[in-house]
Amino acid sequence: MTDTQISTPDLTEADRRDQTARAEARAELWRGRARVALLGIGPVIGALLLSALVLLALGVDPIAYYGFVIERGLINPYGLQATLTRMGPLLLLAAGLIVAFRAGIWNLGGDGQFLLSAVVVAALCPLLAPHLPVWLVLLVGLVVGALVGAVWSVLPALLKAYQGVNEIITTLMMTFLGVSFANVLVKLAFRDPATTVPQTRTLAVADRLPRLFDTTVSSGLLIGLVAVIAVHLVMTRTAFGLKLRIVGANPRAAIHAGLPVPALTVAVFALSAALAGLAGAVEILGVQGNVRADWNPHYAMTVIPLVFLARFNGFGSIAFVFLFSVLSIGGESAARRTGVPNFFTLVVVAILLVMLGVAEYLDQRRRAAGK
Amino acid sequence: MTQPAPAHPPHNDPSAAPRPIVTLDHVTKRFPGVVANDRVAFDLFPGEVHVLLGENGAGKSTLVGMLSGLQTPDEGGILIDHREVRIASPARALELGIGTVFQHSMLVPSLSVADNMALGGPWWSRPDRAGVARRMAQVCADIGVTIDPAAKVGTLSLGEQQQVEIVRALMRGSRVLILDEATAMLTPKGAEDLGALMGRLTRLGIAVVFITHKLNEALSFGNRITVLRLGRKVGEIAPERLAALGPAAATAEIIRLMFGTDAGAPADAAPRRARPGAAPLLVIEGLAVDDPAVPVERVDLAVAPGEILGLAGIDGNGQKQFAEALAGQRPLRAGRITLAGTSLERLDVGARRAHGLRYVTDDRLGEGTIGGFAISLNLLLKQVGESPFWRAGFDQPEAIAAHARRLVGEFDVRTPSIETPIGKLSGGNIQKALLARELSGAAKAVIFAKPTYGLDVNNIRATRQRIREAADRGLAVILISTDLEEVLELSDRIAVMSRGAVVGVVENDAAARGRVGELMSGVTA
Numbered sequence: 001m002t003d004t005q006i007s008t009p010d011l012t013e014a015d016r017r018d019q020t021a022r023a024e025a026r027a028e029l030w031r032g033r034a035r036v037a038l039l040g041i042g043p044v045i046g047a048l049l050l051s052a053l054v055l056l057a058l059g060v061d062p063i064a065y066y067g068f069v070i071e072r073g074l075i076n077p078y079g080l081q082a083t084l085t086r087m088g089p090l091l092l093l094a095a096g097l098i099v100a101f102r103a104g105i106w107n108l109g110g111d112g113q114f115l116l117s118a119v120v121v122a123a124l125c126p127l128l129a130p131h132l133p134v135w136l137v138l139l140v141g142l143v144v145g146a147l148v149g150a151v152w153s154v155l156p157a158l159l160k161a162y163q164g165v166n167e168i169i170t171t172l173m174m175t176f177l178g179v180s181f182a183n184v185l186v187k188l189a190f191r192d193p194a195t196t197v198p199q200t201r202t203l204a205v206a207d208r209l210p211r212l213f214d215t216t217v218s219s220g221l222l223i224g225l226v227a228v229i230a231v232h233l234v235m236t237r238t239a240f241g242l243k244l245r246i247v248g249a250n251p252r253a254a255i256h257a258g259l260p261v262p263a264l265t266v267a268v269f270a271l272s273a274a275l276a277g278l279a280g281a282v283e284i285l286g287v288q289g290n291v292r293a294d295w296n297p298h299y300a301m302t303v304i305p306l307v308f309l310a311r312f313n314g315f316g317s318i319a320f321v322f323l324f325s326v327l328s329i330g331g332e333s334a335a336r337r338t339g340v341p342n343f344f345t346l347v348v349v350a351i352l353l354v355m356l357g358v359a360e361y362l363d364q365r366r367r368a369a370g371k
Numbered sequence: 372m373t374q375p376a377p378a379h380p381p382h383n384d385p386s387a388a389p390r391p392i393v394t395l396d397h398v399t400k401r402f403p404g405v406v407a408n409d410r411v412a413f414d415l416f417p418g419e420v421h422v423l424l425g426e427n428g429a430g431k432s433t434l435v436g437m438l439s440g441l442q443t444p445d446e447g448g449i450l451i452d453h454r455e456v457r458i459a460s461p462a463r464a465l466e467l468g469i470g471t472v473f474q475h476s477m478l479v480p481s482l483s484v485a486d487n488m489a490l491g492g493p494w495w496s497r498p499d500r501a502g503v504a505r506r507m508a509q510v511c512a513d514i515g516v517t518i519d520p521a522a523k524v525g526t527l528s529l530g531e532q533q534q535v536e537i538v539r540a541l542m543r544g545s546r547v548l549i550l551d552e553a554t555a556m557l558t559p560k561g562a563e564d565l566g567a568l569m570g571r572l573t574r575l576g577i578a579v580v581f582i583t584h585k586l587n588e589a590l591s592f593g594n595r596i597t598v599l600r601l602g603r604k605v606g607e608i609a610p611e612r613l614a615a616l617g618p619a620a621a622t623a624e625i626i627r628l629m630f631g632t633d634a635g636a637p638a639d640a641a642p643r644r645a646r647p648g649a650a651p652l653l654v655i656e657g658l659a660v661d662d663p664a665v666p667v668e669r670v671d672l673a674v675a676p677g678e679i680l681g682l683a684g685i686d687g688n689g690q691k692q693f694a695e696a697l698a699g700q701r702p703l704r705a706g707r708i709t710l711a712g713t714s715l716e717r718l719d720v721g722a723r724r725a726h727g728l729r730y731v732t733d734d735r736l737g738e739g740t741i742g743g744f745a746i747s748l749n750l751l752l753k754q755v756g757e758s759p760f761w762r763a764g765f766d767q768p769e770a771i772a773a774h775a776r777r778l779v780g781e782f783d784v785r786t787p788s789i790e791t792p793i794g795k796l797s798g799g800n801i802q803k804a805l806l807a808r809e810l811s812g813a814a815k816a817v818i819f820a821k822p823t824y825g826l827d828v829n830n831i832r833a834t835r836q837r838i839r840e841a842a843d844r845g846l847a848v849i850l851i852s853t854d855l856e857e858v859l860e861l862s863d864r865i866a867v868m869s870r871g872a873v874v875g876v877v878e879n880d881a882a883a884r885g886r887v888g889e890l891m892s893g894v895t896a
Contacts, residue, residue, distance in 0.1 A: 025788035238764045239756030246752065249741045255700055256730075256738040257753045258720025 039363055040309055040316060043355035044323065050355070051348045060338050068337050073330025081216045083325040088220025088286060089114075089279035090325065093303045094310075094317040095227040096275030101312050102235050103268040104248025109156065109171030110276040110300025112178025113149035115291075117280035119182040119200065121145045122291040123190035125284070126201035134207050142223075142281050149277015150270045152178055157269030161262035167269075179296055186293045198293035209286040218286035225318065227275060232314025244268055276300060302346075305353045324349065390453070391416050392578050393438065393469070393547055398447035400433050407433040409602045410447065415547060419610065420569050420579045422593035424586075424629060429599040431582050435551050438580070439471040440464035470540025474552040476532050480525030487524055488539050510541050514571050530561035534568070541577075548572060549580040554588055566592040584685055586625055590618050598628040601854075605629075626888045649675040652847040653728075653816040658706030660696040665689040667696065667871045670706070674816065674847035679838065681862030681879070682851040683887050689871035690851045691733075694820050697849075698730035699723045710816055710847075724753055727815030733824050733851075735801050742794025746786055747775035749793045750808050782807035783833070799830030806837050816847040823857060835861060855891070859884060867891055 052062035072079040093110055100107040125141045132140070156170035192201040209219045235241035247254045247264050254261050279299065284291065306324055310316030324345075331345035395413035399406065408430045415421055425431050436442040437449065440461040448455045451467055458464050464471070478487045488507060489498030504520040511518055516534045524532060533553055540548055550569075554562040569579050569592055583589055589596055596608040606628040613621055651673035660667040667689045674680045684690060695701040697708060699720040708715040715723050732739045740749045751760055751771060759770045775789040784803045786796055793801060802822070809817060819838060823831040838861055842848045852858050858865055865883055866876040867890035875890045877883050 022788065025790055029790075237766050239761040239766065240764060242748070242755050242766070246741060246744075246755070249743060250738070252734075252738040253741050253752065256720075256732060257755070258699065258724065259755075260719075 035363070036311060039359050040311070040320075043309065043352055043359045046355040046358075047348055047352035050351050051344075054347060054351075055340065055344075058340065060340055065334050065338050065340060068334035069327060069330030071330070072333040073326035073328075078216070079329055079333070083322070083329045084217045084221050085287060086325040086329055087321050088218055088222075088224040089283040090299055090303055090306075090321045091221075091224025091228045091318065092275050092279035092282060093300050094307050094321055095224070095231040095314070096272040096279070097300075097303060097307045098228070098231050098235065098312050098314060098317065099244070099275065100268055100272035101307065102241075102248055103244035103264070104251070105160065105265065105268050105272070106168045107153065107156075107171050107269065107272045107276075108168055108301075108304070109153060109175045109178070109273070110279075110303070111296065111298055112171075112175035112182075113152045113273045113276035114280040114283075114300055115182040115296055116152050116178045116185075117145040117148040117277035118284045118288075119185050119190060119291050120148045121281045122200040122203070122284045122288070123185070125207070126203045126290075129203065129207045137207060138209060138285055141285050142278060145281025145284075146274040146278045149280065150274040152277070153269040153273030157266045160269070161265040182291070183293055186291055192290070200290045202290040203285065205289065208289060209282070218282075220282035220286035223278070223282055227278070228314045228318055231275075235312075235314075302349065305349060305356065309352070309356055391450075392452065394450040394453075395434070395437070395444075396448045396450060398434075398437060398444035398449070400430075400437060400442060401445050406602050408437070408444070411599070411602075411604045413597060413604070415578045415580065416595070417546070417576045417578050418573045419594040420573055420581050420592055422589040422596045423580060423582045423599065424584075424589055424596060424625060425599035430602040431599055432551070433602075434599070435471065435549055435580070435582065438464065438469055438547075438549060440469075465543055465545070468544055468546040469549065470537075470543060470545030470547065471549040471551065472533060472536040472540065472553055476524075476529070476536070478524045478532055478535060481523065483521050483523055484518055484527075484535055485520040487535065488520075488542060506542055507538060510538050513575060514538070514541070514568065516568065528561070530557050530564060533557075533565065537568070537572075545577070547578045547580070549582075551582050552584070553581065554583055554585065562588060586622055589625070590621055596621075596625065598625060600629060626885070629888065649677065652676040652711055653849070654707075654709040655697065656707045656709075658693070658696065658708070659704040660689075660692045660701060661704050662689075662692045662871075665692055665871045667692045670868075670873050672849070672866060672873065672876075674849060676845045676847055677842050678863045679842045679848040679850055679861050681858035681865040682849060682868055683855055683858045683865055684853065684868035684891055686853045688868050690853075690868055691820065692871070693868070694730060694732075694818050694849075694851055697818055698728065700730075721753070727813055729809040729814045729817045731805055731809045731817065731819045731822055733821035735798070735805060736794065739805050740793045740801060743792050745790045746779065746784070746793045746796070746804060747771050747789045750775050750778055750804060753808065778804075778807040778811060781811075782837075799826050799833075802826060802830060802834060806834065810837065810841055814841070814846055816849070817841055818849045818851065820851045821853060822850070823852075823854070855884070855887060858887070 048066070052066070055062040055065050073083050074080055093114065096110060097107065121141045121144060124144060125137050128137045128140060152174060153171070156165075156167050156174055159165035159170055160167045186200055187198045190200045191198050194201075211217060212219055212221065233241075235245065243254075243259055243264055244267075246257065246259060247261055247268075251261060254264075283297075283299075288295075302324070303321070306320040307317055310320050327348055328345045331348075332342055334340065335342040335344060391414040393415040395411060397410040397412050398408055399410055400408040411430065411434060413434065423431050423434065433442060437444050437458070440458040440463050443457065443459060449458060450456070456467060458467065458469070461471075479490065482490075485500045485503045485507065486498060488503045489500070492498060500520075507518065507520050514537075516538070518531065518535055518538060524535065527535065533550075537548065537550075550565075553565060557565065566588065569581065572579055573594070581589075581592060590613075594610045594613070596613060597604060598606045606624075608616070608621065608624065616624060653672075653674045655670055655672045658667065658670040665688060670693060672680060682690060682693075692701065696703050699715075699718065699722075703716055706716065710723075710726055710728055713726055715726060715728060718726070736742060741752070744752075748771070751757075751774065754760065756764065760767055760774060772789060778784070779786060779789055782803045784796070784800050784807065786800060793804060796804070806822075822834050822838065826834060835857070838848060838850060850858065850861055859879065862879045864876055865879055865887050866873050867887055868874070869891065875886070877886045877890075
């Protein structure tokens with residue numbers, strides 16, 4: 001700043017003030033970014049440390065446990081490929097949540113939308129496979145999956161848009177219904193007659209989503225990355241995204257500005273649930289190939305804290321989904337080796353959530369003190 | 372807008388037997404940008420109903436807030452029995468014997484009357500229902516009301532709920548009872564009952580502060596009347612004077628105090644002249660709006676280009692409903708809106724704006740802006756997706772920034788940067804940004820809703836200048852304001868709204884002040 005002033009001595013007072021103001025604004029921006037980064041990474045480190053204490057209490061060497069996690073989830077090629085494959089559906093779910101949360105709509109029904117779509121796709125695609133080319137089967141599967149997800153959000157969407165019914169309650173209830181309904185479908189309507197355990201027919205490995213290059217990584221990862229980045233751009237750069245953000249930030253201002261709030265609300269539900277449904281389709285077409293009875297990975301609920309940690313930012317979400325995938329894939333083998341239960345990963349995520357809350361609280365106190 | 376406040380005679384009758392229970396000794400209370408109470412002196416005598424009259428924003432609520440412990444004065448002191456006290460909390464006010472009945476019920480509807488009375492007792496002990504009922508019966512007998520202690524509060528009428536609150540205040544030993552707009556929600560019969568009850572209370576030696584908008588109630592229930600205007604006490608009518616004046620003369624006196632007397636007004640406020648002979652630009656015919664609180668009925672108005680039509684009236688008489696329906700935010704039940712020959716009533720907000728109709732809302736933070744969004748986006752809140760700021764749906768940061776810089780400069784919005792969240796600006800600068808958004812572009816008619824509400828003197832002046840300039844550019848202007856001075860200063864004609872209807876339209880001439888004041892107070896039909 002000083003340099004600038006010396007090199008251009010004929011700068012008017014107003015210009016200088018303007019420049020100072022701009023420099024301050026820029027500094028503010030960077031301070032804000034640093035704060036956001038700290039608020040994202042701080043809780044992660046805290047959660048890992050606290051989880052280490054829990055492991056110590058269980059009599060497990062935390063360094064050995066984390067060593068296995070990193071080795072199996074990140075360094076080992078097969079582990080890394082499994083990690084990247086796992087990211088596909090998680091990223092799609094994250095994209096769906098970002099759309100909804102940025103628009104101020106708390107769609108917590110992702111698991112129901114995901115599972116119903118998975119079941120329908122798993123029932124449909126093996127039947128289509130003998131009659132249609134592979135690419136067409138996959139395309140139909142993805143589209144149908146997205147539609148099923150969207151359909152399962154129609155009721156909460158209409159209730160929210162036209163009656164103001166709290167969508168947290170309705171989407172959660174639709175998840176209970178959806179999960180049970182999916183099970184009913186697997187056990188009764190879509191059951192594969194050739195197997196003894198209740199499950200749908202299985203899509204042959206050759207008919208699944210293509211793998212990337214020479215790895216085992218499913219191209220679901222690409223679909224997920226494209227979806228998250230597209231959602232991020234739509235929400236931050238386009239008029240449509242801005243309208244959704246206005247509705248989310250201040251619904252009364254949206255009405256004042258003449259935005260069609262009910263229609264936008266329905267659109268948000270449709271988009272969010274369609275992305276969750278797409279995640280279900282990608283998981284079936286890329287990884288599972290079928291749905292067994294009572295299968296429910298609870299991905300949507302798991303992704304919610306990750307999206308919060310990323311402050312609804314698409315790129316941040318990619319980073320946190322990656323971290324979680326490493327933890328969960330690595331955690332599976334670390335569990336086998338160290339005798340820690342498989343779901344310890346969820347303990348880490350739970351502690352992470354608590355740490356997120358603590359960080360948020362501290363940040364607010366700090367800001368309140370600053371004012 | 373500054374009226375020389377008539378020098379208020381202090382309580383200059385030394386022989387007056389009772390000494391005041393409570394004295395507000397020239398209290399001043401400031402809020403950011405507003406002086407809510409400016410050296411207000413106020414005495415409260417036992418056995419008197421002291422009526423507090425004044426427009427919205429005159430400072431009544433602040434005064435009551437200081438008495439009931441919700442706020443503390445910045446300057447001046449409060450004396451109780453001639454000893455200076457500090458009322459730091461509502462609990463302290465109760466201890467000192469000041470009970471307040473707020474406009475909205477502070478009772479728990481699902482609990483019985485007796486349980487509501489027992490609330491606030493120690494949490495570890497069971498409520499002594501029998502004891503409460505006994506003491507309640509005694510107080511009720513004293514003041515001549517009947518309340519069933521076992522009745523659920525939710526089943527009582529609003530008037531009965533108020534009686535419960537009054538009884539509760541008395542059971543806690545109140546010697547001073549504040550009734551904050553107590554009749555606003557009541558039926559005329561309920562208001563009469565309350566008036567009678569106030570009379571019985573005063574006979575017990577209790578001092579009552581009664582706050583109201585309605586002149587007739589002030590005159591029939593009150594012993595002493597104090598009038599506030601713009602945070603200042605502009606007059607007090609002592610009991611003997613009130614009795615001597617008689618209702619008609621007292622009404623005239625109060626109207627004079629509430630709305631000022633100087634027919635000439637300040638020099639720059641000479642009524643403006645509309646362009647003669649111009650055909651109306653904005654025509655509203657038979658407008659009706661459904662609303663649970665204040666339905667709007669048969670509003671007919673016509674505004675010529677370059678004309679400012681003031682819409683005066685006490686707040687909450689349908690102005691907001693009318694403005695929102697006109698802007699398109701609220702459905703019409705009936706009526707026609709024509710702007711420059713185009714029918715607008717079937718169009719939505721965006722289309723009406725595109726035809727040149729603009730609405731400057733008074734709820735700047737609640738609906739006018741999004742506090743967390745940058746100024747540059749707030750300036751385009753009603754144009755999202757329009758070119759050149761968005762192309763093919765994508766934002767054009769350069770165009771958005773250029774637009775923001777131009778308007779920030781033109782309308783003198785003081786801000787560190789166009790990227791600053793608008794919520795961080797002062798009220799005056801937020802209003803400038805709103806004016807910039809609504810007055811720029813192809814505006815033909817503008818509705819200003821309470822445009823200077825909550826602003827400081829400089830911003831009030833700047834805003835009024837913008838309104839005049841808008842009219843000088845040939846725009847049809849509707850100015851909704853509860854500040855009569857403002858309406859008189861700016862308008863060509865003045866319409867008065869009362870209970871959802873336009874009750875009269877007058878030319879802004881020398882006699883306008885009195886006529887409008889009468890129409891506003893509902894004194895003459």
